[in-house]
Amino acid sequence: MELDLDESSLAIGRIERALSRIEKALANPPKQPPSASAAPAADQSALRAEVAAVIGELDRLIAEADRG
Amino acid sequence: MADVKLMIAGRPYDVHCADGEEAQLLQLAAVVDEKARGIQGGTEVRQLLFAALMLADDAQEARGKADKAEPQSDSLRAAVALAESREAAARDELRAAVTREQAALKELEALRSAPAAASAKPAHDRALLQIADRIEALATKVEQIS
Numbered sequence: 001m002e003l004d005l006d007e008s009s010l011a012i013g014r015i016e017r018a019l020s021r022i023e024k025a026l027a028n029p030p031k032q033p034p035s036a037s038a039a040p041a042a043d044q045s046a047l048r049a050e051v052a053a054v055i056g057e058l059d060r061l062i063a064e065a066d067r068g
Numbered sequence: 069m070a071d072v073k074l075m076i077a078g079r080p081y082d083v084h085c086a087d088g089e090e091a092q093l094l095q096l097a098a099v100v101d102e103k104a105r106g107i108q109g110g111t112e113v114r115q116l117l118f119a120a121l122m123l124a125d126d127a128q129e130a131r132g133k134a135d136k137a138e139p140q141s142d143s144l145r146a147a148v149a150l151a152e153s154r155e156a157a158a159r160d161e162l163r164a165a166v167t168r169e170q171a172a173l174k175e176l177e178a179l180r181s182a183p184a185a186a187s188a189k190p191a192h193d194r195a196l197l198q199i200a201d202r203i204e205a206l207a208t209k210v211e212q213i214s
Contacts, residue, residue: 007193007197008192011196011197043209051206057202
């Protein structure tokens with residue numbers, strides 16, 4: 001039997017796994033003291049911007065898919 | 069009104085008829101004359117009586133034949149009606165088939181013009197893959213920070 005997953009299914013699988021990794025990382029306590037592990041403010045800001053951008057892109061894709 | 073002179077069983081008769089009917093009247097008189105002459109002997113009245121009886125017999129026989137022919141013409145009419153209804157049904161069926169074919173052609177044309185819409189899927193797939201890349205990178209960063 002030959003199974004063929006389309007690219008969108010593969011991408012969704014990757015996204016789900018990455019989100020799971022993020023969830024897991026956020027649930028785990030920091031490995032080092034906060035002072036040493038805290039990311040610089042610029043990195044934090046870039047991270048937030050990237051999260052917002054990805055969420056925006058996902059929203060756009062979902063809206064397009066809803067329009068068919 | 070026209071005046072016509074008829075000769076039946078050897079005796080002349082002056083008769084009036086409507087204009088234009090003279091020929092028909094002469095033809096009818098010829099039929100009566102033929103019948104009357106066919107009867108030999110007897111008085112003129114007797115000849116005419118027998119001629120009238122024979123013509124009445126002919127008329128009755130002809131009517132009987134017409135009555136017998138009526139059912140045949142009825143069945144002919146029924147056959148014609150059946151053939152006409154079948155032809156109408158065939159025409160309707162053909163029209164419906166043409167309509168179906170036109171609808172199928174339109175559908176096909178719509179499908180042929182659809183690739184523009186269908187081509188949106190690869191674009192979505194690419195966008196999803198790019199998002200997967202970015203979220204994976206985010207996950208890596210979050211894992212490093214945590």
